[in-house]
Amino acid sequence: DAGVTQSPTHLIKTRGQHVTLRCSPISGHKSVSWYQQVLGQGPQFIFQYYEKEERGRGNFPDRFSARQFPNYSSELNVNALLLGDSALYLCASSLVGGDSNQPQHFGDGTRLSIL
Amino acid sequence: LAKTTQPISMDSYEGQEVNITCSHNNIATNDYITWYQQFPSQGPRFIIQGYKTKVTNEVASLFIPADRKSSTLSLPRVSLSDTAVYYCLVGGSGNTPLVFGKGTRLSVIA
Numbered sequence: 001d002a003g004v005t006q007s008p009t010h011l012i013k014t015r016g017q018h019v020t021l022r023c024s025p026i027s028g029h030k031s032v033s034w035y036q037q038v039l040g041q042g043p044q045f046i047f048q049y050y051e052k053e054e055r056g057r058g059n060f061p062d063r064f065s066a067r068q069f070p071n072y073s074s075e076l077n078v079n080a081l082l083l084g085d086s087a088l089y090l091c092a093s094s095l096v097g098g099d100s101n102q103p104q105h106f107g108d109g110t111r112l113s114i115l
Numbered sequence: 116l117a118k119t120t121q122p123i124s125m126d127s128y129e130g131q132e133v134n135i136t137c138s139h140n141n142i143a144t145n146d147y148i149t150w151y152q153q154f155p156s157q158g159p160r161f162i163i164q165g166y167k168t169k170v171t172n173e174v175a176s177l178f179i180p181a182d183r184k185s186s187t188l189s190l191p192r193v194s195l196s197d198t199a200v201y202y203c204l205v206g207g208s209g210n211t212p213l214v215f216g217k218g219t220r221l222s223v224i225a
Contacts, residue, residue, distance in 0.1 A: 004158070033212060042202060042215030043159065056212050090158050092213075101147040101166075104213060106158030 002027070004093050004107035012113045013081050021076040021110045025093030031055075032074040033104060034066055035090040043090055049074055050096055078112075086114045119203045124220040133190045135219050137203030140184045146206040148179060148186045153200045153218070162201075163188070190221075198223045 005024045013019050025032050031050040035043035048056035049068035063079045072093075078085055088111050092104035120138040127133045139148070147166050151159035163170055165177040165186070176189040190197060200218040 035213075035215075040217075042217055043213070045212035045214065048212055058212065088156070092158075101164065103149055103161045103164050105161060106151075108156070108158045111156070 004091055004105055006089075006091050006107040006110050008110060009108070010111045010113075012115060014115050015081055015083060017081050018077065018079045019081060019112060021078075021089050021091075021112070023074045023076070023091030023093075023107060025072050025074070025091075026095075026105055029093035029095050029105075030072055031094045031096045031104075032068055032072065033092045033094075034074070034076045035092065035106075036060070037088045037090060037109070038086075046076070081114050083114050086112060088112075118214075119205060119216055121201075121203050121216065121219045123217065124222070126222045126224060127193055128224050129194055130192050133193050133197075133221060133223075135188045135190075135201055135203075135221070136185060137188070138185045139203070139205045142183050142205050148177065148183075149204050149213075150175070150177065150188045151202045151204070153202065159202060159215075193221075193223045195223050195225060197221065 007022045033048040034046040037043040045058040046060050047066040052068045065077045068074045088109040090106050090109045092106045094104045095102045147164055149164040150162045152162050153159040163175045163177045165179050167179050170177045178187045200220050202215050202218040204213050
């Protein structure tokens with residue numbers, strides 16, 4: 001089975017531009033989460049979506065937005081890019097159902113560099 | 116979400132068993148304990164998850180004492196390819212976001 005896939009793998013943008021990152025979850029997974037990981041730090045939670053609804057939001061500005069599609073894939077959008085947005089953006093999916101504690105499975109991320 | 120504390124770094128020789136201990140004094144009754152491994156420029160990879168006592172899979176064992184205020188990830192006979200950052204997290208089931216700390220940087224030496 002394919003794991004979580006993210007595109008593009010690398011991206012270079014300039015300050016002020018916007019960017020769209022894409023994520024396809026593992027087949028059958030209905031929950032998708034986005035994380036930002038800057039160099040030397042652990043991933044930081046940005047958003048979680050489940051059944052196309054936002055279920056959680058981390059401490060990120062409104063320039064960050066996301067959505068989940070009927071096929072459970074997801075997009076992360078970032079507007080008015082700043083130098084500090086340079087990071088590895090990770091998507092994770094999980095099989096959510098009942099009281100199960102299903103772990104999240106990560107893609108290998110999109111490396112975003114802002115010039 | 117419960118906060119975790121783990122060593123910043125550890126060194127080990129190839130072939131040795133490595134034990135990484137994580138403290139989580141404020142773990143909630145419903146929280147599970149999950150460990151991830153991350154290589155540079157890759158996403159975290161799920162290693163093992165447990166609730167109490169001992170869990171073992173093909174790559175690691177997880178020991179959890181009765182009070183659940185700590186846990187130990189055990190990697191048997193490490194190799195150079197086990198050099199990575201290891202994260203301990205509590206809570207974070209499929210419905211809740213994961214809260215990562217800085218992890219433990221394990222360096223395996225030949």
